[in-house]
Amino acid sequence: MGIFDTHAHYYKEDFGEDLEKVLADLPHKNVEKVLAIGCDFPSSEEQIELAARYDYIYAAVGIHPENAVELSDDWEIRLENLLKRDKVVALGEIGLDYHYPEPPKDIQKTVFVKQLEIAKRLDVPVVIHSRDASGDTLEILKEYKPRGVVHCFSGSPETAREIIKLGMYIGFTGVLTFKNSKKAQAACETVPIDRLLLETDCPYMAPVPHRGERCDSSMIAFTAAKMAEIKGVSAEEMIEIARQNGERLFFNDKL
Numbered sequence: 001m002g003i004f005d006t007h008a009h010y011y012k013e014d015f016g017e018d019l020e021k022v023l024a025d026l027p028h029k030n031v032e033k034v035l036a037i038g039c040d041f042p043s044s045e046e047q048i049e050l051a052a053r054y055d056y057i058y059a060a061v062g063i064h065p066e067n068a069v070e071l072s073d074d075w076e077i078r079l080e081n082l083l084k085r086d087k088v089v090a091l092g093e094i095g096l097d098y099h100y101p102e103p104p105k106d107i108q109k110t111v112f113v114k115q116l117e118i119a120k121r122l123d124v125p126v127v128i129h130s131r132d133a134s135g136d137t138l139e140i141l142k143e144y145k146p147r148g149v150v151h152c153f154s155g156s157p158e159t160a161r162e163i164i165k166l167g168m169y170i171g172f173t174g175v176l177t178f179k180n181s182k183k184a185q186a187a188c189e190t191v192p193i194d195r196l197l198l199e200t201d202c203p204y205m206a207p208v209p210h211r212g213e214r215c216d217s218s219m220i221a222f223t224a225a226k227m228a229e230i231k232g233v234s235a236e237e238m239i240e241i242a243r244q245n246g247e248r249l250f251f252n253d254k255l
Helices: 012-029 041-053 075-083 105-122 134-144 157-165 182-190 217-231 235-250
Strands: 003-008 031-037 057-061 088-097 126-131 148-150 169-172 196-198
Touching: 003 196, 003 217, 003 235, 012 031, 012 217, 031 041, 031 088, 031 217, 031 235, 041 057, 041 075, 057 075, 075 088, 075 105, 088 105, 088 134, 105 126, 105 134, 126 134, 134 157, 157 169, 157 182, 169 182, 182 217, 196 217, 196 235, 217 235
Parallel strands: 003 031, 031 057, 057 088, 088 126, 126 148, 148 169, 169 196
Antiparallel strands: none
16 A cells, blocks of 8 residues: 655745646655645635645645734634535645744734634544644643644654544654654654654755655655664554544544
8 A cells, every 4th residue: 555645845936836746746656645734824725726736735724823814803703614525535734843033933823723612622633733832832732632633743752642532643754764863753753653654854854865855745755764764663563553543533444
């Protein structure tokens, strides 16, 4: 069985005229499914449109913490309507990002919590972004207990264990293959194999030996090989296990 890239951003502005060729080629490179992630209303609409045109693509819609400003008064209703569209299977990418001083933390938290409430109300899984905000992210997740994944995990093994206790999944990108990723590798070792997801965060985070290049979903093969080494299974087994994990989370046995 093929790759399930559970976190990708296929935006025209990043791929330009190559986008259609990249997407057409992926099924021939052992990519079986892709979850295309929105970060605001325009990008969410863009990913829904791709899902409508490609059988193997599904969409997630949401407001990324970096975009949690200048939202219209009806943004929650608009988001709920997007979540009801065909092939939209998750609410994301949402969360907290304290790497830069803006947007203010209180605004980020408010938008994050409102989206978790929507996810609870509509019974959809969430895709969580957390950068330099592990404490506040974990505190909010413990309060709301959503179904979902903390993606591109960069926290400690201790934080990973707390997330797993909540019944959530943890996703790793090509960062897992980097020489300086000892913390990510230690966290991956901590996570039970049935709670691991493979993702690219493309066009970013290309794994070694493609580090620095534009990433696409087929490059998960390299991340899978590293994850397999950490977990003591073959790369093929890791791809299959991660695919099953992703389907369990995002499709809830509806496929």
